[in-house]
Amino acid sequence: MNQVDYLRISLIDRxxxxxxxxxxxxxxxxxxxxxxxxxxxxxxxxxxxxxxxxGFTRFRLTGGEPLLRPSVVDLVGKIxxxxxxxxxxxxxxxxxxxxxxxxxxxxxxxxxxxxxxSLEADTFDQIIGNGGRSRWQDVWNGIQAAYRVGFDPLKLNxxxxxxVNDHEILNLAALSIDKQWHVRFIEFMPIGxxxxxxxxxxxxxxxxxxxxxxxxxxxxxxxRGAGPxxxxxxxxxxxxxxxxxxxSECFCDRCNRMRLSADGxxxxxxxxxxxxxxxxxxxxxxxxxxxxxEQVRQLLAIKPEINFKERDSGTTAAYTRTMSQIGG
Ligand code: SAM
Ligand code: SF4
Numbered sequence: 596m597n598q599v600d601y602l603r604i605s606l607i608d609r610x611x612x613x614x615x616x617x618x619x620x621x622x623x624x625x626x627x628x629x630x631x632x633x634x635x636x637x638x639x640x641x642x643x644x645x646x647x648x649x650g651f652t653r654f655r656l657t658g659g660e661p662l663l664r665p666s667v668v669d670l671v672g673k674i675x676x677x678x679x680x681x682x683x684x685x686x687x688x689x690x691x692x693x694x695x696x697x698x699x700x701x702x703x704x705x706x707x708x709x710x711x712x713s714l715e716a717d718t719f720d721q722i723i724g725n726g727g728r729s730r731w732q733d734v735w736n737g738i739q740a741a742y743r744v745g746f747d748p749l750k751l752n753x754x755x756x757x758x759v760n761d762h763e764i765l766n767l768a769a770l771s772i773d774k775q776w777h778v779r780f781i782e783f784m785p786i787g788x789x790x791x792x793x794x795x796x797x798x799x800x801x802x803x804x805x806x807x808x809x810x811x812x813x814x815x816x817x818x819r820g821a822g823p824x825x826x827x828x829x830x831x832x833x834x835x836x837x838x839x840x841x842x843s844e845c846f847c848d849r850c851n852r853m854r855l856s857a858d859g860x861x862x863x864x865x866x867x868x869x870x871x872x873x874x875x876x877x878x879x880x881x882x883x884x885x886x887x888x889e890q891v892r893q894l895l896a897i898k899p900e901i902n903f904k905e906r907d908s909g910t911t912a913a914y915t916r917t918m919s920q921i922g923g
Contacts, residue, residue: 597848597849597850597851598650598851599650599651599850599851599852599853599895599898600650600651600652600653600851601651601653601654601655601851601852601853602642602646602651602653602654602655602852602853602854602855603654603655603657603852603853603854603855604638604642604654604655604656604657604854604855605657605658605659605661605854605855605856605857605921606656606657606658606659606661606664606667606670606857607632607658607659607660607661607663607664607857608624608626608627608658608659608856608857608858608919608920609626609627609658609659609660609663610658610659610660610663610688610919611660611663611688611690611691612660612688612690612723612724612730613723613724614688614710614712614722614723614724614754614787615721615722615723615724615756615759615788615791616722616754616756616783616787616788616791616792617787617788617917617918617919618724618787618788618917618919619787619788619790619917620788620790620791624917624919624920627857627858631858631875632857632858633855633857633858633859633875635666635669635670635673637859637875637878638670639670639673639674640878640884641855641859641874641878641884641887642654642674642677643677644884644887644888645874645884645887645888645891646891647677647679647680648888649888649891649892649895650895651853652679652680652681652682653680653681653682653683653684654674654680654682654683654684655683655684655685655686656670656671656674656683656684656685656686657685657686657687658686658687658857658919659857659919659920660687660688660690660691661685661686661687662687662690662691662692662695663691667695667699668695668698668699668702669702671683671685671699671702671703671704672702672703674703675702675703675704676703682706683703683704683705683706684704684705684706684707684708685699685704685706685707685708686707686708686709686710686752687707687708687709687710687737688709688710688723688734689709689710689711689733689734689737689738689741690730690733690734690737691733691737692707692709692734692736692737692738692740692741693733693736693737693739693740694740696737696740696741696743696744696746697740697744700744700745700746704746705746705747706746706747706748706750707741707746707749707750708750708751708752708779709734709737709738709741709749709750709751709752710734710751710752710753710754711734711735711738711751711752711753711767712753712754712756712760713731713760713763713767714763714766714767715731715763716729716731716732717729718759718760718763719731719734721759722756722759722760738751742774742776747775748775748777749775749776749777750776750777750778750779750837751767751770751776751777751778751779752779752781753767753778753779753780753781754781754782754783755780755781755782755783755797755798755803756783756791756795756797756798757783757795757796757797757798758795759795761798764780764803764806764807765806765807765810767780768807768811768829768836770834771828771829771832771833771834771835771836772829772831772832772833772834773832773833774833774834775833775834776833776834777826777834777835777836777837778834778835778836778837779824779836779837779838779839780800780803780836780837780838780839781839781841782797782798782799782800782839782840782841782842782843783795783796783797783798783842784797784841784842786865786866786917786918787917787918787919788917797842799840799842799843800825800838800839800840800843800844801840801843803838804827804838807827807829807836811829811830812829812830813827813828813829813830813836814827814828814830815827815828816828816835816836822839823839823841823846823849823850824837824838824839825837825838825840826838847864847902848902850864850898850902853894853895853898854921855874856920856921858875859873859874859875859876859878860872860873860874860875861874861891861894862921863894863895863897863898863901863902864898864901864902865921867901867902869901870894870897870898870901872890872891872894874887877890
């Protein structure tokens, strides 16, 4: 059985983007009220007194957009300095990153994933649903700042949407050639905006690999991550190319993670709401952390049965929360 030691922590459900693939078009999302979010103190208590004692040692801060949480740098510092923390990383859309990159690094963050779905400002703005000023340059500045201050590995996440950004695969893959940047192509999932998914469908990683291989050749990389990506390299490139193929390939059997939402729900599987525990309400009702540890241990024990195992037909599942709400 896989050791489940990796927790993705959503710091906030809000976001300053409205990516087409992540949020339902038009509809207003019911954002959490401030008092519904786990406080910093509650989050740190859960990490130290519940998650670490049951075996979690690797944490990723995500959202929504994690950089919108005012205390993010402070939280990074506190989590990074826990002796049991073996790995701390973040997934961000990069919009606010440029001025924060150095403080995040100083606070102890070393690994960062930045979403970059397009190199064309117009396409990018269309994807992120921005009505006003273009935001591409801010994100690009964020990536450059992260590179300058020394985040390593620096990963760039691309969700591939047919007819929207799939003509840019080679240009995006080329970012891995001259710099040690790791570009990861993610198959579009029917979570968040299933209407768009129904209209456009998704592109299988195998097709992308073929395209890239026809252009430059592609070899399996020696550098393997601990996550679900299959990692390759353009011969001679400094960085790598990862393919996250949750639609075309089932990797539920090697799942090593759980997710904690910004309002304190511990979720054992991204694609399945069974088994969730409301840790925030428990804490606020005075349930002690010894009892919470026991509940999490029990959840860990049944996780293999909860894991979603029908990926090939997964397009029909009904997901009630978006990735930004779950903490993607
Ligand atoms: N706001 C941050 C960002 O965009 O990087 C962090 C949160 S976002 C929910 C985390 C990841 O989920 C991003 O890489 C995003 O591209 C991915 N994501 C969101 N909706 C998706 C979908 N329907 N299919 C595949 N990936 C999705
Ligand atoms: Fe926001 Fe990230 Fe979702 Fe885009 S993918 S809307 S940046 S949470």
